[in-house]
Each structure stands twice: as structure tokens, then as C-alpha cells.
Amino acid sequence: MKNVPTLDIRRFDTDRDAFVAELGAAYREFGFCCISGHGIAHERIEHAYDVFQRFFALPEDVKMKYHVPGTGGARGYTPFKVETAKDSQYPDLKEFWHIGREIDPDSKFADTMAPNLWPAEVPDFKQHGYALYEALDQLGARVLRALALHIDLPETYFEDKIDQGNSILRPIHYPPIEGGDVPNVRAGAHEDINFITLLVGASAAGLEVFTREGEWLPITTTGDAIVVNIGDMLQRxxxxxxxxxxxxxxxxxxxxxxxxxxxxPFFLHPNPDVVLDPVPQCVSADNPSRYDTSITSHEYLQQRLREIRLI
Known part of the structure; x- marks a missing residue:
């Protein structure tokens, strides 16, 4: 059976052409790759997991103080059985929190990117949660530089399109399964909405990717590897x-x-005003443009949040 490869991103500096070719091939084949050698300290990840687990252990009424109805869970807490994979009969068996980008109140995106909420009951939540956000944001930008080169775009093509991106760090808690038959996998089959997703570790097995051959392929990582996959916005x-x-x-x-x-997972989003038209480098006689209307990333996000019943 084929496996999603693990590639050391330090090779982007030491063996660039080969790394870009291998990375591009992995994404063309699977839409997924595991990235090692990223330099994010194990302690940074451990500290973040610790504060997230402490938050999820709080009583339900305390957590619900940070639930903001009508916002699509853009910031703060989303309780169990709210998000539902597109076309799925059952809601996902999970609760989660959203950390977004810290932006200036006078930013032109302030009307679409709400301020963060921070749980007072876990005083170091902001320190460790946002440190992991920034580390994954920087790693995602490095991956996008390599992906740009693979499709003959300038290495810096994405930089001014993600520097104010509406990116989200989403700590998720899937509770223990209790009782008899469970109607749903923990998170239903879906594709991600954003540019790329970076998944830091998982404390139990379960992630599977649907291959071109129509089979479910388990993804397991070793060492420091982080799973990075393509989202619908980058596909478009x-x-x-x-x-x-x-x-x-x-x-x-x-x-x-x-x-x-x-x-x-860290969902790396473009800036809200980025237009998601196919780039000319990816349009050819063999691969004509699949889209005849333009849409901004913010409009696309709103459309998709309605589909998964978050708004």
C-alpha cells in the first residue's frame, strides 16, 4: 500500500529543487504530506496541549461562557454536536475552541475577523495557545513558498495574500466513546475549506485520507512530523x-x-479579500479553468460555514 510521504523541510534550504519536486508530487498524488524538521519545539506543542486539555476539563457551564451564538464559532468555544460534515446525517462528536489572528482594531479586516476570547480559568492559555498559532503560521508560509515554486509561481507569491489571513488554530476534544453503537465516525468525511491545514500530533490514531484508488489510507506520523494538507481554497x-x-x-x-x-489543526486562510481565481500557471489545454465566476476568500468561507451548519 502507498503511504503519504514524510519530507524534511530543512531540505528546502539545502536541496531545494529535489525537495520542491518531491513535495509537489506528494500533494498532486495525495493532497497530503507529512513535514518534519520544522523546528517547532516539542515543549511548545506540549505546553499548548496542556492548556487546551485543562480548558476542555472545565465544567460545561464554564465553557459555555465562551460560546458566542450566531458567529459560526469564529472565536471561542463550540460545544459538542454542532459542526456537521457537509452532506453528513450526523453531527461530529467533538467540542473545540478557535484562536484567530491578533489584528489591529483599526485593520481593514476588523469587521470580518473578530477579537480573540481567552478563558480566564486557564491563565496561560493565551501565552501557549498563541505561541503555537504563530509557529504554525510561519511554517505554513514556508510550505506555501515551496508549493508556489512547484507550479512556476514566484517563491513569494503567497506572502502578501496570507499576511493578514483569517487563519484559525482549532484545539479539538473528542470525548471517550461510551455505550453501545456509535452512529458516526468522530469527524465525518470532509475536505478542508482553507489554503492548507497543519495538524500537530494526535493523541490517538484515527486520521484517514481517501485515495484516488478509492481506499481509506490511515495517516500516522513519527518523530516531530506534522501533517499538512491542501484545502478547497488552494485547490480552486x-x-x-x-x-x-x-x-x-x-x-x-x-x-x-x-x-x-x-x-x-491550524487552518491557514488567505486574507479575506483575496480573489480565488485559478492562476494562469495552472490553466492549460489539458486542464482548462474549472471556474467561470470570481469569489473572495471571505465570501467562500461564509458559503462553506453555512454548508457545515456553523452559521
């Missing part, structure tokens, strides 16, 4: 050269189903 911008691949989180068998699962 690259005219499907980089595919946004369906993936899911399944319930583990046996005793492992009785354990909680935590994961922390």
Missing part, C-alpha cells in the same frame, strides 16, 4: 492541480474507543 486557486482530498477521523476499535482524543 490552482485549478485542482493541488487536490483537496477527502479525509475523516474514525472511531478506534476496542479499548482505544474509550479514550479521549485531542488534536490541534
Amino acid at each position: 486557486l490552482t485549478n485542482h492541480v493541488y487536490p483537496s482530498t477527502t479525509h475523516r477521523v474514525v472511531n478506534p476499535p476496542g479499548a482505544d474507543a474509550r479514550k479521549p482524543r485531542y488534536s490541534v
Whole structure:
């Protein structure tokens, strides 16, 4: 069976052409790649997981203080069984928190990017949560530089399109499965909305990607590797050269189903005013443009949040 490769991003500096070719091939094939050598300290990730787990352990009424109805969960807390994968009958078995970019109140994006909420009950939540946000934001920008080169765009093509991106760090808690039959996998089969997603570790197995051959392929990482996958916005911008691949989180068998699962994806979004038209480098006689209307990333996001029942 084929496996999603793990590539050391330090090779982007030491063996650039080969790294870019291998990275591009991985994304064209799977829409996924595992990235090692990223330099994000293990302690930074551990500290973040610690504050996130402490928050999820709080009583329900305390957590609900940070739930803001009508905002699509853009910031703060979203309780269990709210988000539902597109076309799925059942809501996902998870609760989560959203950390967004800290922006100036007078930013032109202030009307679309709300201020962050920080739980007073976990005093170091902001320190460790936002440190991980910034580290993954920087790593995502490096991955996008390599992806740009692979499709003959300038290395810096994405920089002014993501510097004020509406990116989200989402700590997720999947509770232990209790009782008899469970109707849903923990997170239903879906594609991500954004440019790229960076997934830092998962405390239990379960992530699977749907291959071109129509099979579910488990993704497991070793060492410091972070899973990075293509989202729908980048698929659209690259005219499907980089595919946004369906993936899911399944319930583990046996005793492992009785354990909680935590994961922390970082959804790297473009700036809200970026127009998601396919770039000319990805349009050809063999791959004609698949889109005849323009849409901004903010308009696209709102459309998709309605589909997954967050707004």
C-alpha cells in the first residue's frame, strides 16, 4: 500500500529543487504530506496541549461562557454536536475552541475577523495557545513558498495574500466513546475549506485520507512530523492541480474507543479579500479553468460555514 510521504523541510534550504519536486508530487498524488524538521519545539506543542486539555476539563457551564451564538464559532468555544460534515446525517462528536489572528482594531479586516476570547480559568492559555498559532503560521508560509515554486509561481507569491489571513488554530476534544453503537465516525468525511491545514500530533490514531484508488489510507506520523494538507481554497486557486482530498477521523476499535482524543489543526486562510481565481500557471489545454465566476476568500468561507451548519 502507498503511504503519504514524510519530507524534511530543512531540505528546502539545502536541496531545494529535489525537495520542491518531491513535495509537489506528494500533494498532486495525495493532497497530503507529512513535514518534519520544522523546528517547532516539542515543549511548545506540549505546553499548548496542556492548556487546551485543562480548558476542555472545565465544567460545561464554564465553557459555555465562551460560546458566542450566531458567529459560526469564529472565536471561542463550540460545544459538542454542532459542526456537521457537509452532506453528513450526523453531527461530529467533538467540542473545540478557535484562536484567530491578533489584528489591529483599526485593520481593514476588523469587521470580518473578530477579537480573540481567552478563558480566564486557564491563565496561560493565551501565552501557549498563541505561541503555537504563530509557529504554525510561519511554517505554513514556508510550505506555501515551496508549493508556489512547484507550479512556476514566484517563491513569494503567497506572502502578501496570507499576511493578514483569517487563519484559525482549532484545539479539538473528542470525548471517550461510551455505550453501545456509535452512529458516526468522530469527524465525518470532509475536505478542508482553507489554503492548507497543519495538524500537530494526535493523541490517538484515527486520521484517514481517501485515495484516488478509492481506499481509506490511515495517516500516522513519527518523530516531530506534522501533517499538512491542501484545502478547497488552494485547490480552486490552482485549478485542482493541488487536490483537496477527502479525509475523516474514525472511531478506534476496542479499548482505544474509550479514550479521549485531542488534536490541534491550524487552518491557514488567505486574507479575506483575496480573489480565488485559478492562476494562469495552472490553466492549460489539458486542464482548462474549472471556474467561470470570481469569489473572495471571505465570501467562500461564509458559503462553506453555512454548508457545515456553523452559521
